[in-house]
Amino acid sequence: xxxxxxxxxxxxxxxxxxxxxxxxxxxxxxxxxxxxxxxxxxxxxxxxxxxxxxxxxxxxxxxxxxxxxxxxxxxxxxxxxxxxxxxxxxxxxxxxxxxxxxxxxxxxxxxxxxxxxxxxxxxxxxxxxxxxxxxxxxxxxxxxxxxxxxxxxxxxxxxxxxxxxxxxxxxxxxxxxxxxxxxxxxxxxxxxxxxxxxxxxxxxxxxxxxxxxxxxxxxxxxxxxxxxxxxxxxxxxxxxxxxxxxxxxxxxxxxxxxxxxxxxxxxxxxxxxxxxxxxxxxxxxxxxxxxxxxxxxxxxxxxxxxxxxxxxxxxxxxxxxxxxxxxxxxxxxxxxxxxxxxxxxxxxxxxxxx
Numbered sequence: 031x032x033x034x035x036x037x038x039x040x041x042x043x044x045x046x047x048x049x050x051x052x053x054x055x056x057x058x059x060x061x062x063x064x065x066x067x068x069x070x071x072x073x074x075x076x077x078x079x080x081x082x083x084x085x086x087x088x089x090x091x092x093x094x095x096x097x098x099x100x101x102x103x104x105x106x107x108x109x110x111x112x113x114x115x116x117x118x119x120x121x122x123x124x125x126x127x128x129x130x131x132x133x134x135x136x137x138x139x140x141x142x143x144x145x146x147x148x149x150x151x152x153x154x155x156x157x158x159x160x161x162x163x164x165x166x167x168x169x170x171x172x173x174x175x176x177x178x179x180x181x182x183x184x185x186x187x188x189x190x191x192x193x194x195x196x197x198x199x200x201x202x203x204x205x206x207x208x209x210x211x212x213x214x215x216x217x218x219x220x221x222x223x224x225x226x227x228x229x230x231x232x233x234x235x236x237x238x239x240x241x242x243x244x245x246x247x248x249x250x251x252x253x254x255x256x257x258x259x260x261x262x263x264x265x266x267x268x269x270x271x272x273x274x275x276x277x278x279x280x281x282x283x284x285x286x287x288x289x290x291x292x293x294x295x296x297x298x299x300x301x302x303x304x305x306x307x308x309x310x311x312x313x314x315x316x317x318x319x320x321x322x323x324x325x326x327x328x329x330x331x332x333x334x335x336x337x338x339x340x341x342x343x344x345x346x347x348x349x350x351x352x353x354x355x356x357x358x359x360x361x362x363x364x365x366x367x368x369x370x371x372x373x374x375x376x377x378x379x380x381x382x383x384x
Contacts, residue, residue: 036260037369038251039376040174042167046117048152048159054114055163057170059376060100062108064173071095071169075115077361078165083204085220086352090119095166106173113166117159125151131337131345135327142338158265158355161362168365171372178240180367182360183208185320186233187216188223206234206360224353227330227346232356234321236363238371241306243296243314244384245374252310253317253374260366261321266355269322273305288315317371321363323356 035043039059046053075093080086093115100111129150132138137156141148152159172180184206185192192209199208205220207213223230246253254272261270278286281303288308289300299315306317328347335345352358378384 036263037373039380040171040369040373042164042170042369044160044163044167046115046160046163047149047154048117048157049149049154050117052114052116053160053163054112055167057100057111057113057167059373060106060108060111060170061174061376062106064106065104066097066101066106066111066170066173067104068095068097070173071097071113071166074165074169074172074361074365075162078162078358080352080358084224085204085217085354086358091162092118093162106170111170113163113170115162115166125348127345128347131335131343133327133345133347134333134335135324156265158352158358161264161359161365164264164369165361165365168368171365171368174372175368175375177242178238178368178371180236180238180364180371182206182234182236182364182367184216184232184357184360185235187354187356188219188230188232190215190219191233205357220354220357229326229329229352230354230356231325232323232354232359234323234356234360234363236319236321236360236367238306238317238367241312241314241317241371243312244382245312245371245378246307246310247377247381248310251377252307253312253370254305254307254310256370256374257307257317257319257367260370261319261363264321264359264362264366266323266326266359267321268324271305271320272307273318274303275305275320278303288313312374317367319363319367321359323354323359326352326355 035041041059042055042057044055075095079093080089080091096114098112098114100107100109183200192212195208199210200206203213205213205216258270261267286303288304290297296314302315306313306315328351330346332344332346337343
């Protein structure tokens with residue numbers, strides 16, 4: 031059995047490989063009558079697109095999305111929406127050494143152990159290239175939740191964290207950083223790692239505002255559980271926090287409480303340690319998730335490994351790779367947030383009529 035789909039009422043399936051002719055997604059369950067064109071989706075793909083700065087892989091892909099079905103006269107029909115993105119700049123010859131030996135930290139060995147063979151060209155389905163399809167699907171999901179605003183930004187690279195937040199800064203630098211001083215430091219960090227043939231990890235924070243109270247359900251459809259699952263499914267992600275996350279374990283009960291006072295139409299919260307979710311159900315506060323991306327496994331620094339025959343060797347991964355894959359992870363986390371919230375909205379409407 032394959033597991034290439036995510037969601038319940040709003041469901042998407044991704045297909046394709048890093049070095050195949052194309053990749054894409056099929057979105058099912060999108061309500062009919064929504065205005066949709068390629069131009070609505072392209073800005074999100076442009077944010078994730080490779081080759082836009084020296085801090086990302088230099089693979090040159092336009093990532094131009096085509097809508098093949100599910101739209102008629104500019105509006106969704108309620109039938110499956112098929113999205114396709116062509117691969118135009120593959121260099122499979124760069125992976126000749128990967129064909130014979132496993133990259134430590136990558137999925138090479140795990141895929142081989144499961145299937146008995148693997149697509150070594152860029153990692154196939156385990157490549158971050160797959161996330162382009164998620165971003166396209168996430169663009170469709172945003173049409174279902176126009177009341178919600180979603181913004182992701184990088185809060186940490188190589189162990190160096192941001193200290194301030196200025197929303198306008200996110201689009202002023204290639205690192206999706208809301209702290210101008212941190213962005214300047216990170217440019218040096220990432221560039222040094224790239225020149226050294228190494229890579230760095232990163233943490234992305236994503237905040238969704240405008241989510242009404244009531245989305246999500248106990249116990250096995252908790253909104254935060256769906257978010258954690260969605261974000262953990264992103265290639266290179268090794269950790270997910272909701273709200274204060276692990277820091278909450280270091281607080282006392284009175285410090286962790288999201289205290290309330292009477293408001294006009296809803297409670298006025300004095301804190302948001304829970305990240306906008308309580309008991310698996312949204313509270314009306316901003317939904318906050320943080321996602322940890324490991325350093326890119328494909329690096330030029332020699333590392334010990336074994337060949338497919340079990341012999342000891344070292345491997346150097348040639349080709350074009352992100353020195354910090356978490357940078358382009360920001361628009362991917364936004365997409366997964368949108369996909370989860372669109373699904374939650376439709377399930378809330380189906381159960382309660384609201």
